[in-house]
Amino acid sequence: MSDTPTTDILSADTVDALRARVHDLMPRVRVDLEALARIPSVSLDAFDQAQVEASAEATAALLEAEGLTVEIVREGGRPAVIAHIDGPEGAPTVMLYAHHDVQPPGDDALWDSPPFEPTERDGRLYGRGAADDKAGIMAHLAALRAHTGKLPVGVTVFVEGEEEIGSDSLPTILERHGEKLRADAIVLADSTNWAIGEPALTTTLRGMIRVVVTVTTLDHGIHSGMFGGPVPDAITALVRLLATMHDDTGNVAVVGLKEGVAADLDYEEARLRAESGLLDGVDLIGSGSILSRTWTKPSITTIGIDAPTVATSSNTLVPTASAKISMRLAPDEFDLDGFEALKKHLLDHAPWGARVEVHLDDRGNGFVAHAQGPVYDQARAAFADAWGVQPVDIGVGGSIPFVAAFAEKFPQAAILVTGVEDPDARAHGANESLHLGEFEKVCVAEAVLLARLGALPRG
Structure with missing residues (x-):
């Protein structure tokens, strides 16, 4: 693919024709999206895996x-779909990624409509997977359909089936089927846009580790009245240990972790409070800009505790208690380095000599895109064609470990992390939704991007 950065390689008439074609396709695209979203394809073991199939x-x-040409591959995990169609002689190949598995719906009572019955309200389509990431699948299909069978590039579509549970079989898929997936550009449709009406390319992602820490103080439970006072219980010891992971301001107190500074975009505290649902009177934690705290600095969250429940507890000194900790890492931090730093901190801060064990539960590296060159130029131009405004480069505080896996496997490919979501999509939560107007723009942008990449000078 040529290094020519030209962004005026498509006529306005071509862009307008693709926009009109996508607009005409949207009713059919929506029907197919709703059909996919009705399938409760939760990839966690506790759910019916026939639905994932x-x-x-x-x-x-x-x-x-x-x-x-389509095949379904299973390499020890959930089924993934690989499809391909050749482009014109000498044209680049573009790989389009999405995933068809979804998060559990959670408590149905928290949904305003059934999670697996797509429902439109106020221009948004509500349902589990309506945004994350079955809309990503349909954005790819809309782009293919917009070219009416005359694609300007070769296209490979890869739709994973276990992204929501860590993509455990992805390394094997990349090893055994990597040549089928090799491409000049990779579009990973699993991120978000900056705001309604403001598109974005995601250029950094934080890494992550997840650990389970277990604190033990006794070899059996004992009467809290008879022994309470001199003898520490495991829950109190665990709480004290967890509290050491932040300083009084709320910054991560684990020594040796990297941190960075995010792009200087306008993001006010009021917007964060509105988008997160932070209660009035609850302070933000940490220091530095909000976006740095969200995108480029480490964060630590306790996401679960194993201990007797309030309803079932007795007057007993609990002998052992565990917590699951999620730590997000700076985009350029190696995940195992982060794990070793956290493990050392927890062992070094064991309260009252309690026994502390730390087990690695999951990990994934972050991602930093070198977002320059002709593919990125054409992507930004395609976003501008679709939205009428220039896109911004953003970071995402969450982790998408498969992006780093693709970057490692295909170092010569330009990786574009795009998405169908917006700040109110509520992916993974109750009332997940897709903004239908923005979704059409996503489809236009991808259709135009294929045309732009196909029009690049070859050589």
Whole structure:
């Protein structure tokens, strides 16, 4: 692919025709999206995995109907779909990624409509997977359909089936099927945009580790009246240990972790409070800009505790208690370095000589894009074509470990992390939703991007 950075390689008439074509396609795209979203394809073991199989088969059928050669692959995990169609002679190949598995719905009572019955309200489509990430699948299909069978580039579509549980079989898929996935550009549709009406390219992602820490003080439970006072219980010891992970301001107190400074975008505290649902009177924690705290500095959250419940507890000194800790890492921090730093901190701060064990539960590296060159130029131009405004480069505080896996496997490919979500999409939460107007712009942008990449001078 040429290094020519030209962004005026498509005529306005071509862009307008693709925009009109996508607009005409949207009713059909929505029907297919709603059908996919009705399949409860939760990839966690506790859920019916026949639904994940059904979701893979439905995805494969949609791609096959567009003339792609399709296979469903299983490399020890949930089914993934790989599809391909050749482009013109000498044209670049673009790989389009999404995932068809979804998060559990959680408590149905927290949803305003059934989680697996897509429902429109006020221009948004509500349902589990309506945004994350079945809309990503349908954005790819809309872009393919917009070119009416005459694609300007070769296209490979890769739809994973276990992104929501850590992509454990992805390394094996990349090892055994990597040549099928090799491409000049990779579009990973699993992120977000900056705001309604403001598109974004995600250029940094934080890494992550998840650990389980267990604190033990006794070899059995004992009467809290008879022994309370001189003998420490495990829950109190655990709480004291967890409290050492932050300083009084709320900054992460683990020594040796990297941190960075985020882009200087306008993001006020009021917006964070509105988007997060932070209660009035609850202070923000940490120091530095809000976006640095969210995108480029480490964070630590306690996401679960194993201990007797309030309803079932007795007057007993609990002998052992555990907590699950999620730590997000600076985008350029190696995940195992972060784990070793956290493990050392927890062992060094064991309260009252309590026994502390730390087990690694999950990990993933972050991502930093070198977002320059002709592919990025054309991507930014395609976003501007679709939205009428220039996109911004953003970071995301969450972790998408598969992005680093693709960057390592295909170092020569330009990786574009895009998405269908907006700040109110509530992915993973109750009332997940897709803004339908923004979704159409996403589809236009991807259709135009394929055209722009196909029009780049070759050489």
